[in-house]
Amino acid sequence: xxxxxxxxFNELNDEAKENSIIGMINNFYNNIDYxxxxxxxxxxxxxxxxxxxxxxxxxxxxxxxxxEIIEDIKANKxxxxEIIEDIKANKYHFTEKGEFI
Numbered sequence: 001x002x003x004x005x006x007x008x009f010n011e012l013n014d015e016a017k018e019n020s021i022i023g024m025i026n027n028f029y030n031n032i033d034y035x036x037x038x039x040x041x042x043x044x045x046x047x048x049x050x051x052x053x054x055x056x057x058x059x060x061x062x063x064x065x066x067x068e069i070i071e072d073i074k075a076n077k078x079x080x081x082e083i084i085e086d087i088k089a090n091k092y093h094f095t096e097k098g099e100f101i
Contacts (some may be wrong), residue, residue: 006090008074009070009073009074019068020073020085021069021070021073022062024069024072024073025058025061025062025069026058028041028061028069029057029058029061032057033057037094038065038068039066040064040065041061041068043064044057044060044064044065045057045060047060048060076084
């Protein structure tokens with residue numbers, strides 16, 4: 001049986017917090033649904049589109065929307081709890097390499 005440790009954002013060390021923030025930024029950037037972004041994030045996207053530098057969008061999210069992203073991570077607790085319940089119900093599995101599918 002595979003053991004999964006789950007932590008609240010505030011329980012993570014600084015490196016793990018940064019990885020969580022960067023992971024969330026990558027998720028926003030790779031799955032941009034402009035209409036569902038906050039106004040602050042839309043402003044970052046618009047500014048980078050205006051200057052024809054969309055590759056700076058993740059950096060803009062990091063510096064201009066960091067507090068908002070942290071709040072989003074904290075707010076995803078309910079989603080995380082649902083995933084844990086699905087794992088317990090064997091709806092997800094781990095590969096031999098330990099990858100979650």
